[in-house]
Amino acid sequence: xxxxxxxxxxxxxxxxxxxxxxxxxxxxxxxxxxxxxxxxxxxxxxxxxxxxxxxxxxxxxxxxxxxxxxxxxxxxxxxxxxxxxxxxxxxxxxxxxxxxxxxxxxxxxxxxxxxxxxxxxxxxxxxxxxxxxxxxxxxxxxxxxxxxxxxxxxxxxxxxxxxxxxxxxxxxxxxxxxxxxxxxxxxxxxxxxxxxxxxxxxxxxxxxxxxxxxxxxxxxxxxxxxxxxxxxxxxxxxxxxxxxxxxxxxxxxxxxxxxxxxxxxxxxxxxxxxxxxxxxxxxxxxxxxxxxxxxxxxxxxxxxxxxxxxxxxxxxxxxxxxxxxxxxxxxxxxxxxxxxxxxxxxxxxxxxxxxxxxxxxxxxxxxxxxxxxxxxxxxxxxxxxxxxxxxxxxxxxxxxxxxxxxxxxxxxxxxxxxxxxxxxxxxxxxxxxxxxxxxxxxxxxxxxxxxxxxxxxxxxxxxxxxxxxxxxxxxxxxxxxxxx
Numbered sequence: 001x002x003x004x005x006x007x008x009x010x011x012x013x014x015x016x017x018x019x020x021x022x023x024x025x026x027x028x029x030x031x032x033x034x035x036x037x038x039x040x041x042x043x044x045x046x047x048x049x050x051x052x053x054x055x056x057x058x059x060x061x062x063x064x065x066x067x068x069x070x071x072x073x074x075x076x077x078x079x080x081x082x083x084x085x086x087x088x089x090x091x092x093x094x095x096x097x098x099x100x101x102x103x104x105x106x107x108x109x110x111x112x113x114x115x116x117x118x119x120x121x122x123x124x125x126x127x128x129x130x131x132x133x134x135x136x137x138x139x140x141x142x143x144x145x146x147x148x149x150x151x152x153x154x155x156x157x158x159x160x161x162x163x164x165x166x167x168x169x170x171x172x173x174x175x176x177x178x179x180x181x182x183x184x185x186x187x188x189x190x191x192x193x194x195x196x197x198x199x200x201x202x203x204x205x206x207x208x209x210x211x212x213x214x215x216x217x218x219x220x221x222x223x224x225x226x227x228x229x230x231x232x233x234x235x236x237x238x239x240x241x242x243x244x245x246x247x248x249x250x251x252x253x254x255x256x257x258x259x260x261x262x263x264x265x266x267x268x269x270x271x272x273x274x275x276x277x278x279x280x281x282x283x284x285x286x287x288x289x290x291x292x293x294x295x296x297x298x299x300x301x302x303x304x305x306x307x308x309x310x311x312x313x314x315x316x317x318x319x320x321x322x323x324x325x326x327x328x329x330x331x332x333x334x335x336x337x338x339x340x341x342x343x344x345x346x347x348x349x350x351x352x353x354x355x356x357x358x359x360x361x362x363x364x365x366x367x368x369x370x371x372x373x374x375x376x377x378x379x380x381x382x383x384x385x386x387x388x389x390x391x392x393x394x395x396x397x398x399x400x401x402x403x404x405x406x407x408x409x410x411x412x413x414x415x416x417x418x419x420x421x422x423x424x425x426x427x428x429x430x431x432x433x434x435x436x437x438x439x440x441x442x443x444x445x446x447x448x449x450x451x452x453x454x455x456x457x458x459x460x461x462x463x464x465x466x467x468x469x470x471x472x473x474x475x476x477x478x479x480x481x482x483x484x
Contacts, residue, residue, distance in 0.1 A: 002160045005142050012138045018131035026164050027245055028129055030252045032070075032143050033161075034122065037255065038115075039066035040148045059116060064101050069093060071144040079141065090140075091133035099123050113234070115261040118251055125244040125266065158212075158256040165207045165249060180206070180289045180332065181368060184378070185213045187412040188287055188330035191360065191380055191419060194218060196228045198236070198284035203269040203318055205239030208250035210287040212257045219258070233259060238283065240269045270296060270314050273303040274321045282324040289332035290315035292374075306351065308344035312337075316348060316379075320355060323383040329356075335363060335377045339444035349441040353433055356381040360419055361443070363394045367401030387433045391422040394447060425449075 009029055013019040019028055042058055042065075049056035062068060072080040085093055106120025130136045148154050166179050194200055194214055202210045218232055237259065241247040247266045254262035294311030301307040304317050312333050323329055337345060338361070352358055360380035368376060381387075397411040418428050426449045436442060 002146060002156055005146060006160055006164065009139050009142050012135050012142070013130070016130050016132050016135045018129040022167055023245060024129055026167075027126060027248065028139070029143075029164070030248055031122065031126055031128070032139060033146075034252055034255070035066055035070065036143050036146065037148055038119070041260070044149075059119070061101075064098055066144075069098065070140050079144070084137070085133075086137040087133040089133065090137055091128070091130075094128050094136065099128065112265075113261055113263060118261055118264075121266060122248050122251055126248050154256065154258065158253070158258075161253060161256050162207075162209070162212075165209075165253065180209050181407045182209065182213060183407050183409045183412055184332075184364070184368065185210055185287070186217070186409065187362075187416055188378060188380075189214050189217050190416055192285050192287065192328045192330050194285045196221065196224070196236075197231060200237050200285040200287065201283035201322060202239045202286070202288045203322065204288050204290040204315055205241040205250050205264060206246050206289070208239060208253045208262070208264065210289075211237045211239055211250075211259075211262075212253055214285075214287065215254070215257055215259060234261075234263075237263060239264045240267050241265075242268045268300075269318060270300050270303065270311070272318075274305075274318055275303075277318075277321050279324070282322055282327065284324055284327050286319045286323055286327065286329040286331065288315065288319060288329075290319075292334050306344055306347045308342075308348075310344065313344055313348055316352070320352065320383065323356075325384040327383050329379070329381050329383070331379050331381075332364075332376050333379060335375045338377065339442050341440065346440055349443060352379070352381065353387040353441060356383045356387065357385050358387045358390050359422070361390055361392045362415060363392065365395055365397070365401065368395075368407055389422075390431050390433065390443070391419065391428065392431060392445065392447070393418065393428040396427060 006029070010025050013025045013028060019025055038060065042056075042060065046056040046058070058065070067073065069085060072083045074080045102119055102123035104120065105116045106124055109117035109120060111117065128136070130139065146157065148157060162182070188210075194217070196218060200211065200214050202208070205211065215232060215237060218236070219229075237254070239250065239262070241250055241264060244266070247264065250264050251262050254264070290312045292310065292312035295309040296311055296314060301309065301314070304314050306313070306317055308314065316331060316333065319329055319331055337349075340346075358379060358381045360378075362378040362380070364376045364378065366375050393415050395411065395415060397407070399405055401407060414425075414427070418425055422428075422430060424430065427447075429448050431443075431445050436445070
């Protein structure tokens with residue numbers, strides 16, 4: 001039912017002049033779905049309070065609750081078309097009254113970790129783009145048909161919402177940066193193996209796929225206490241996101257997965273000077289797929305000892321600094337990081353190897369990320385001790401991957417099995433750091449079993465990259481110790 005409803009909503013939005021892409025469809029569906037879900041959550045809490053003989057104070061005032069403006073019902077529970085706003089009346093109410101009221105929650109909230117604050121942030125970041133009040137009425141009626149009463153329904157809805165996020169990546173533009181294949185995320189979580197009570201952080205949170213999957217992983221652990229569940233709700237998952245749409249989707253995604261007031265901050269992570277990061281700001285687990293290929297401004301680069309325009313390299317410095325001693329991380333990065341010859345790359349590899357134990361490198365084939373031909377690796381490391389040995393695994397599903405043939409959990413089963421003991425195999429091998437070049441720290445080592453070299457590039461490509469990055473190299477080596 002949910003799947004057909006989402007398809008119907010997309011068909012309606014396709015006809016509207018204000019929604020022009022899959023990103024718009026997801027954004028506009030999100031805010032309406034959020035208000036329906038919020039009402040269902042409040043109704044459930046009100047019923048629970050009544051059973052306990054207590055009063056429940058609704059978050060949303062009566063005039064702005066879903067049953068009042070969106071879906072009034074007759075006494076027999078049927079949709080009341082006579083009292084339902086539509087056309088310009090509905091559009092004016094939403095744009096001129098509802099959104100300003102909801103945006104005001106940010107100022108009225110008691111603190112940033114409340115659902116009230118998140119409501120205010122969401123409706124301060126997005127607008128209603130649906131230009132026809134009649135189309136808006138149709139979308140609302142479709143969403144009103146959805147039910148979130150059971151855990152199974154909530155699970156199905158969260159699953160379908162993830163599918164919408166995935167479709168954004170398929171649609172191109174910048175939607176792909178919001179979606180990391182869930183089988184890869186699950187493998188990264190299994191290797192880092194988070195525990196109840198540990199904090200988990202993603203500083204480039206996107207659609208919050210890493211945090212949602214980590215929540216599902218921990219929530220499925222046996223014999224969880226009431227205290228454990230409270231810990232998962234309030235003090236386990238943390239994220240930061242720069243872009244407004246991704247921020248809204250991240251909040252919505254986490255709420256649909258069952259986290260009522262996500263600890264997601266709308267901010268540019270890289271605008272923070274990493275020398276200001278203190279012990280209280282550090283985390284036990286970091287899981288991330290930071291954007292790469294960006295060109296950060298000089299003032300942003302000043303926040304980092306190793307100065308470079310490459311966004312992903314700045315994020316990697318941030319993550320190393322943000323890990324607690326003994327903390328574990330799994331970070332996706334372009335595979336050319338292993339062999340780039342510019343000063344920033346060399347310095348960053350040196351920093352990583354000397355301040356952390358880079359115990360595992362997972363080499364992902366092209367096509368792993370939908371809509372992106374770039375090849376990536378996943379770096380698994382633990383902070384506190386230098387790297388002595390690194391285990392490499394070349395992922396090879398034996399087929400060309402793409403939209404119709406994406407990565408699946410079975411593809412990663414061998415990796416997860418062999419990684420537990422760092423076993424050698426036709427696809428995996430160990431490298432002693434003492435044996436690599438101690439000036440370049442080049443990690444593009446060749447598979448001794450005859451497979452292709454990781455991050456192998458032509459001399460021309462290397463020279464082009466040197467020329468491109470040479471202007472950035474002057475200040476690179478200063479201040480590396482600030483990260484340690």
